[in-house]
Amino acid sequence: MTPQVQRYRPTLDEVSALAKRRGFVFQSSEIYGGAGGVWDYGPLGTELKRNVKQAWWREVVELRDDVVPFDAAILMHPQTWVASGHAATFHDKMVDCKVCKHRFRADHLASLEQCPDCGSKSSFTEPRNFNLMLKTFLGPAEDTASQVWLRPETAQGIFVNFKNVAQAARRKPPFGIAQVGKAFRNEITPGNFTFRTREFEQAELEFFVPPDGTDEQWYRAWVETRMRWYRRYLVEERVRFRELAKEELAHYAKSLTDVEYDFPWGWGELESIANRGAYDLNAHIKESKKDLAFFDEANKAKYVPIVVEASAGVDRTALALLIDAYDKQRYVDQNGKEAERVVLRFHSEIAPVKAAVFALARNKPELVERARTIERALRRVMRTQYDEGNIGQLYRRQDEIGTPWSVTVDYQTLEDGTVTLRDRDTMEQTRVSADQLAAVLVPRLIA
Numbered sequence: 390m391t392p393q394v395q396r397y398r399p400t401l402d403e404v405s406a407l408a409k410r411r412g413f414v415f416q417s418s419e420i421y422g423g424a425g426g427v428w429d430y431g432p433l434g435t436e437l438k439r440n441v442k443q444a445w446w447r448e449v450v451e452l453r454d455d456v457v458p459f460d461a462a463i464l465m466h467p468q469t470w471v472a473s474g475h476a477a478t479f480h481d482k483m484v485d486c487k488v489c490k491h492r493f494r495a496d497h498l499a500s501l502e503q504c505p506d507c508g509s510k511s512s513f514t515e516p517r518n519f520n521l522m523l524k525t526f527l528g529p530a531e532d533t534a535s536q537v538w539l540r541p542e543t544a545q546g547i548f549v550n551f552k553n554v555a556q557a558a559r560r561k562p563p564f565g566i567a568q569v570g571k572a573f574r575n576e577i578t579p580g581n582f583t584f585r586t587r588e589f590e591q592a593e594l595e596f597f598v599p600p601d602g603t604d605e606q607w608y609r610a611w612v613e614t615r616m617r618w619y620r621r622y623l624v625e626e627r628v629r630f631r632e633l634a635k636e637e638l639a640h641y642a643k644s645l646t647d648v649e650y651d652f653p654w655g656w657g658e659l660e661s662i663a664n665r666g667a668y669d670l671n672a673h674i675k676e677s678k679k680d681l682a683f684f685d686e687a688n689k690a691k692y693v694p695i696v697v698e699a700s701a702g703v704d705r706t707a708l709a710l711l712i713d714a715y716d717k718q719r720y721v722d723q724n725g726k727e728a729e730r731v732v733l734r735f736h737s738e739i740a741p742v743k744a745a746v747f748a749l750a751r752n753k754p755e756l757v758e759r760a761r762t763i764e765r766a767l768r769r770v771m772r773t774q775y776d777e778g779n780i781g782q783l784y785r786r787q788d789e790i791g792t793p794w795s796v797t798v799d800y801q802t803l804e805d806g807t808v809t810l811r812d813r814d815t816m817e818q819t820r821v822s823a824d825q826l827a828a829v830l831v832p833r834l835i836a
């Protein structure tokens with residue numbers, strides 16, 4: 390079921406306003422004026438993000454027999470970042486406008502001649518390197534000996550543990566190690582809502598391949614797998630897979646495809662899939678002087694595996710899903726009047742709430758009790774919400790948070806045990822036996 394394109398294109402303001410109003414995303418520590426480039430997820434946003442991670446986990450880990458899960462710590466030995474190159478080269482060039490004092494990433498400016506904010510000419514400072522890693526201290530002494538970094542990516546935790554995992558899980562390449570976790574980057578110019586933040590979550594797969602000439606095949610296979618995944622949840626025309634030319638790649642990388650989404654401000658990266666050669670493991674072998682090479686017992690051959698990486702941003706994907714799902718629709722309501730609704734057309738796997746159960750009237754104890762019983766039973770198999778009151782308002786509220794199904798318990802329920810099942814997208818209503826609800830809805834969850 391690939392979503393269709395004839396959908397409204399919301400502005401970022403519309404999406405961020407809904408996100409705040411409905412409790413998807415809040416500014417971090419808002420009561421103190423906010424922390425720059427950091428966001429908190431409200432009740433619905435937390436569910437949304439969990440669903441994104443679960444959908445990724447299912448595809449990359451659960452449905453495969455050649456990928457194992459991992460969970461490295463955020464804090465690592467500082468030499469990790471020397472080996473990976475982050476300590477020396479993980480920086481952006483930063484410039485300040487001397488007139489309006491605004492700060493920019495030099496590579497984000499169309500020209501260094503004129504400030505895009507105040508229009509001043511030749512007002513920029515010389516570009517300076519700014520390392521994006523956040524520093525902190527481990528242990529009671531705040532000196533250089535105890536200084537560590539918050540990881541800027543989850544990948545290195547996997548690389549330094551490659552041998553531990555291969556041995557303990559009794560795996561031999563080709564196999565992958567996957568993890569989802571927090572990463573931190575002191576971005577010079579965070580922005581576009583949750584697109585560029587200083588604290589975020591990554592979902593990363595490092596797939597280790599023997600040097601037998603199959604690495605490019607594996608790389609292509611992973612691009613295909615990830616394409617299928619994005620097409621399942623996002624409008625096809627709004628996602629593109631951009632393969633970079635050899636000249637654009639880091640010296641060690643053989644191929645790289647960026648997955649991009651058509652955000653309100655233009656195309657932006659969601660994920661990067663790359664054939665990284667043996668660069669990462671070799672870098673740690675050199676720095677740690679430990680033998681991370683793999684010994685293949687069967688062939689009595691020793692080698693350093695090649696790495697195919699798929700590195701996705703959970704927050705960016707959640708934002709793309711929120712924008713993508715946002716639709717505005719004109720329709721004729723039950724009284725024959727023209728109406729408009731905002732509806733989030735989330736895939737059912739992504740929707741924070743799957744089914745809402747309503748009592749038609751809040752002052753009728755039998756209805757309330759029956760609706761609550763039905764909701765409690767359904768809660769065992771999917772995320773539900775109970776509500777009561779004006780049915781039109783209840784539908785609109787659920788449409789706005791993207792709940793695929795609404796179930797109404799009314800007077801007929803008390804007579805024949807049936808409820809009204811309403812579909813979010815078609816707005817069609819059917820009568821279903823309350824006892825059959827789970828049997829009807831569970832298969833639709835993964836359709």
Ligand code: ATP
Pocket residue numbers: 542574576583584585586587588589590591658659660661700701702703704705706
């Ligand atoms: P960009 O060029 O946008 O800064 P990047 O190329 O540095 O991103 P990678 O190092 O490839 O990003 O990280 C992998 C993924 O992690 C990105 O595709 C993105 O989804 C996510 N990511 C990276 N930086 C951020 C950030 N500051 N905020 C949110 N997500 C991020």
